[in-house]
Amino acid sequence: MSTPLHVLIVEDSEDNSLLLKNELARGGYEVTYSRVETAEAMRAALAEGSWDIIVSDHRMPQFSSLDALKVHKESKSDVPFIVVSGSMGEELAVGAMKAGAYDYIMKDNLTRLVPTVERELREAESRRQRRRAELELEQCRRRTESILEAAGEGICGLDAKGVINFINPLGAKLLGWGASELIGKSLHETIHYNRANRAPFSKQDCSLCAALRDGLAHSMDDKLFWRKDGSAIPVGYTCVPMHEGNTIVGAVLTFQDITERKDAEEALREANRRLESSLTELRQAHQQIVEQERLHALGRMAGGVAHDFNNVLSKILGFTELLLTSPDKFHDTEMVRDQLQMINTAARDAARVVRRLHEFYRPRRDTELFKAVNLSAIIEQTISLTEPKWKSGAQVNGIAIRIQTELQPKVPVFADEAELREAFSNLVFNAVDALPHGGTITIRTSIQAEHAILEISDTGTGMTDEVRQRCFEPFFSTKGEFGTGLGLASVYGIIQRHGGEIRIHSKPGKGSMFSIRLPVHTGQYAPPRKAKTPVVLKNNPLHILVVEDDPMIRGIETEYMVSDGHTVEVAADGREGLSKFHASKFDLVLVDRAMPEINGDQLTEAIKELDPDMPVVLVTGFTDILRDDHKRRRANLILSKPFSHDSLREAVERAVAAA
Secondary structure, X not given: OOEEEXXXXXXXXXXXXXXXXXXXHHOOEEEEEEEEOOHHHHHHHHHHOOOOEEEEEOEOOOOEHHHHHHHHHXXXXXXXXXXXXOOOOHHHHHHHHHHOOOEEEEHHHHHHHHHHHHHHHHHHHHHXXXXXXXXXXXXHHHHHHHHHHHOOOEEEEEEOOOEEEEEOHHHHHHHOOOHHHHOOOEHHHHHOOEOOOOOEOOHHXXXXXXXXXXXXXXXXXXXXXXXXXXXXXXXXXXXXEEEEOOEEEEEEEEEEEOHHHHHHHHHHHHHHHHHHOOOHHHHHHHHHHHHHHHHHHHHHHHHHHHHXXXXXXXXXXXXXXXXXXXXXXXXXXXXXXXXXXXXHHHHHXXXXXXXXXXXXXXXXXXXXXXXXXXXXXXXHHHXXXXXXXXXXXXXXXXXXXXXXXXXXXXXEEEEOHHHHHHHHHHHHHHHHHOOOOOEEEEEEEEEEOOEEEEEEEEOOOOOOHHHHHHOOOOOOOOOHHHOOOOHHHHHHHHHHHOOXXXXXXXXXXXXEEEEEEEEEOOOOXXXXXXXXXXXXXXXXXXXXXXXXOOHHHHHHHXXXXXHOOOEEEEEOOHHXXXXXXXXXXXXXXXXXOOOOOOOHHHHHHHHHHHOOOOOEEEEEOOOOOOOOOHHHOOOOEEEEOOOOHHHHHHHHXXXXXXX
């Protein structure tokens, strides 16, 4: 089969142009060409067309190869330029090459034309690949620098001797130095050389340096660093070593100024000391509020940071892993490889930070102590505890809210009583907020088969479908500046942790009903079984559809799958993904959840309607999917960002095994 070739010929003779075309055709090319013989025509052709190669006669009545090279250079074109001449001395040939010609060929030796074109096309493609790789590497580097500059803590890189080789702007600012001033200085001797009483201590006793000696991570919550001006700053820090094989090559230090926290803690201690003698009970209540506020702060961090940060980390982790495992893609120096290794390590560390933030929506641990409680009794306690809001507070605002109950006397569940009380209080508060002009809240408990049922309904404003579907998402609120968007998200996490489920029935102007199902306590609690590890796929390549709107992540997922021996088709959005699913047969679909128009949830539902047995892996930046209809989202497996090659491979294997 002939290879298409689009040629721009700079020549005053159509016969000579046909000779060139025929020679290229004999070499296996299907040639389309345009002929120009003036600078103006050449400029127009370069602006309008996409050319594979330019072939120019050396001497023409109104034009020459040197004039054509000037036009070629002005256009900043990267298309190979070959000079063909009937009489061109060595001096003129050298001049043409210096002016930018890629090669020159004598007309009496056109047998060199095809090999020369083949070589230049290969080199042009190599240049394009190198530029793409360099661009991707530069984009990765800029994103990494942006993350480090925007980080809310100091980040410092050390070599194996404890010398600073990197520090982000915030870290340098906290220490009172310019970032460039700290590069090359010993960390211990510059910022960590004295104890709190200003007594010096050696590097041997320094926990920062210990990470470089023993290869272990060291964390301190309350230590002093010393600024350039000699003043002290209280910090909490973690120093994590970096390894290459069995060798410690450096460490990454992250630290935060905890001055405000220490001041707040001291103020709290002073308040507690003043109240301790006569207000012991109040002090305990205050301490409980403080602990709850800390949990709420963690929740606010988790929901706001996780989604965007995980997406960025996916790109960093994916590109660095691809580059590190395929160094032959472009000419890497050892320094570039070391820098990529540091980026990859930093991305994995950041991913672990994000996972810790998601503790707010963690699943129940087997070590937690639940006990048998009466659901109806907890409801009665909740009504009493929330009375200041739904009764007294409402009366102050001139409205009347009434709570009526239909409670079965004994509804036993296995639970953390305090957590359920918190969840139910949030639901009552939510109902009160939905009754701006007053109304009735009805609470029912019952037992249906093996489930305890709780229903909390109101006669309030109700919700639209969009609000109903999003109300469990962290920080989603319809109350403007008066709402945090965490109340219902907290309820969702608590119910999930108790092995239950929660659903919402609501219409605008018709009120809302929250329906909760919890396992009935039967006297013996059996911990959930652990899922079996699926059998690893062996010699079984799959045909996979990858649907992802972010081109970088889409490229990473594709290359991961191709490197595992699978074949891949890609789609840039849900609409294109559904079209391709209709048009071809696939063994598995990998779907991003957050996409415009048709999102991952909707696409999964559509695919399952067409083929209920099709394995679907849903990729998301949230570790939990916070929607009331999560049971209807029929993905075989949910994969959290950021993911590594291994975790994506495992997800594919598990999804196929479960299908």
